[in-house]
Amino acid sequence: MARTRDCGDPPASDGAIAAARDALAAVFREESGRLAASVMRILGDFDLAEEVVQDALLAAWRQWPAEGIPDRPGAWLWTVARRRAIDLVRRDRRLADRAAVLAFPVEQADEDDRLMLVFTCCHPALSPEARIALTLRTVAGLTTAEIASAFVVSEAAIVQRLTRARRKIATAGIPYRIPADDELGDRLSGVLAVIYLMFNEGYLSSGGRHPQRRDLTEDAEWMAGMLAHLMPAEPEVLGLLALIRLHRARVPARFDGSGSLVLLKDQDRSRWDHAAITAAADLLVKAAQLRRPGPYQLQAAIVACHAEAPSWPETDWMQITLLYDALITHLPSPVTRLHRAIALSHVLGPQAALEATDPLEPALDRYHLYHATRAELLRQLGRTAEARRADQRALGLTANPAERSLLEQRLA
Amino acid sequence: MKYLLLFCGSAEDAAAFEALTQEELRTRYAQVGAWFGEHNAKIGATGQLQGPQTATCVRFGPDGPPVVTDGPYLEGKEGIGGYAEIDVADLDEALRVARTWPGRGTVEIRPLLTER
Numbered sequence: 001m002a003r004t005r006d007c008g009d010p011p012a013s014d015g016a017i018a019a020a021r022d023a024l025a026a027v028f029r030e031e032s033g034r035l036a037a038s039v040m041r042i043l044g045d046f047d048l049a050e051e052v053v054q055d056a057l058l059a060a061w062r063q064w065p066a067e068g069i070p071d072r073p074g075a076w077l078w079t080v081a082r083r084r085a086i087d088l089v090r091r092d093r094r095l096a097d098r099a100a101v102l103a104f105p106v107e108q109a110d111e112d113d114r115l116m117l118v119f120t121c122c123h124p125a126l127s128p129e130a131r132i133a134l135t136l137r138t139v140a141g142l143t144t145a146e147i148a149s150a151f152v153v154s155e156a157a158i159v160q161r162l163t164r165a166r167r168k169i170a171t172a173g174i175p176y177r178i179p180a181d182d183e184l185g186d187r188l189s190g191v192l193a194v195i196y197l198m199f200n201e202g203y204l205s206s207g208g209r210h211p212q213r214r215d216l217t218e219d220a221e222w223m224a225g226m227l228a229h230l231m232p233a234e235p236e237v238l239g240l241l242a243l244i245r246l247h248r249a250r251v252p253a254r255f256d257g258s259g260s261l262v263l264l265k266d267q268d269r270s271r272w273d274h275a276a277i278t279a280a281a282d283l284l285v286k287a288a289q290l291r292r293p294g295p296y297q298l299q300a301a302i303v304a305c306h307a308e309a310p311s312w313p314e315t316d317w318m319q320i321t322l323l324y325d326a327l328i329t330h331l332p333s334p335v336t337r338l339h340r341a342i343a344l345s346h347v348l349g350p351q352a353a354l355e356a357t358d359p360l361e362p363a364l365d366r367y368h369l370y371h372a373t374r375a376e377l378l379r380q381l382g383r384t385a386e387a388r389r390a391d392q393r394a395l396g397l398t399a400n401p402a403e404r405s406l407l408e409q410r411l412a
Numbered sequence: 413m414k415y416l417l418l419f420c421g422s423a424e425d426a427a428a429f430e431a432l433t434q435e436e437l438r439t440r441y442a443q444v445g446a447w448f449g450e451h452n453a454k455i456g457a458t459g460q461l462q463g464p465q466t467a468t469c470v471r472f473g474p475d476g477p478p479v480v481t482d483g484p485y486l487e488g489k490e491g492i493g494g495y496a497e498i499d500v501a502d503l504d505e506a507l508r509v510a511r512t513w514p515g516r517g518t519v520e521i522r523p524l525l526t527e528r
Contacts, residue, residue, distance in 0.1 A: 123503075125503055172523050175504050180504075
């Protein structure tokens with residue numbers, strides 16, 4: 001997919017230039033996290049590291065389009081960054097002890113360093129918004145303008161969010177290392193939650209209303225892919241990667257020509273990326289072989305059931321219901337139970353499903369999909385007046401334009 | 413790095429504490445004692461505060477002499493019940509210590525300003 005950067009791009013007058021620009025962007029994404037990790041290891045200071053990394057990337061933006069991407073772009077960036085870091089260290093006596101380390105040629109960081117960066121950026125002591133912004137900035141190398149466009153907020157707001165986060169890392173003593181074994185499970189869950197939130201942010205905001213908006217689902221897939229490469233024995237990492245790929249494989253059929261949301265049962269399945277679906281299913285098999293099931297693997301398995309079904313009526317609802325049962329043991333949330341009730345309606349019918357949603361009312365009364373789901377079940381039972389009231393309730397609870405238009409159609 | 417652990421609680425936390433039986437109270441004190449024992453090497457100054465109804469404030473306005481008022485600075489239902497200074501490697505280690513605090517409520521972790 002085409003991706004643009006906003007720092008001094010040449011005008012994309014033909015395909016060759018666009019391709020060169022995409023290649024440049026891909027190199028940047030791959031290299032900026034590694035570079036940040038290398039610099040952090042030496043300077044041990046997020047603010048200074050950021051300054052050094054920025055300078056090096058800026059130099060590359062100026063030179064590479066004209067001179068071509070170097071054979072070893074990482075080494076090129078590292079040389080520029082190291083020179084800049086030496087300058088900074090000379091000016092700051094607190095860092096005097098680092099000068100010697102920098103003066104000698106240092107190996108580029110190995111990949112574990114990038115993992116440390118991920119764990120620091122996703123530390124639970126930072127606010128969830130700060131974790132996402134910092135991860136996008138530092139690990140995935142997005143510019144502040146790109147992050148601002150993804151969240152539809154001002155660039156100044158993102159700059160402030162990043163500055164606060166970096167300051168907290170430094171002053172509160174948030175460590176730069178991979179968590180100890182007994183903490184790793186929890187902390188990894190935290191990292192995966194950040195990536196999943198990133199994905200959802202992109203997924204829910206897609207649909208063509210903001211064509212200029214950065215596609216965060218692609219960044220989330222890249223992050224999950226990087227993590228899967230660094231932690232291949234962690235089944236939940238593979239599960240999350242599969243989940244994201246399965247969702248993305250179905251994106252081409254999610255909206256119709258006018259930008260309206262198309263429900264899963266009405267989607268044109270020939271428009272799904274079936275090669276990607278098969279590859280994601282293979283990834284899930286690999287995860288399952290590690291014999292540690294978890295919420296991302298189970299959610300991905302549910303989505304895979306849908307993605308591999310030739311049609312809506314041929315979906316394996318029994319299997320999906322059982323997967324939801326397993327998921328509830330990991331994520332006993334009312335929303336998970338609501339989804340299970342929907343699957344159950346295809347196995348045992350709308351009456352059983354409606355009864356399964358009854359106990360969820362106190363928790364989900366303010367959730368539009370609770371009422372939209374009940375409306376659908378009530379309609380199947382011929383209780384049209386109640387169905388209408390439930391749809392109206394749902395409409396009053398959502399601001400999402402695509403979802404609103406769907407509900408308005410049902411009420412018309 | 414040095415951190416101050418502030419042992420805080422809400423009105424509900426206080427009520428739950430008041431509701432403990434003699435036996436439960438003994439157990440709780442034993443757990444807190446064990447916690448201080450376990451982390452003894454990292455712990456510096458500690459203290460337990462008298463209740464907020466015993467607090468007095470000296471407030472400095474933009475000008476004029478300070479005003480003395482009855483009551484705590486932090487108004488409302490949350491209050492600080494005690495503190496412990498700890499000296500540990502980083503926030504993760506501080507979190508590890510705070511997570512095992514047996515006194516319930518909320519533990520706020522604040523880094524102390526130090527010369528670098």
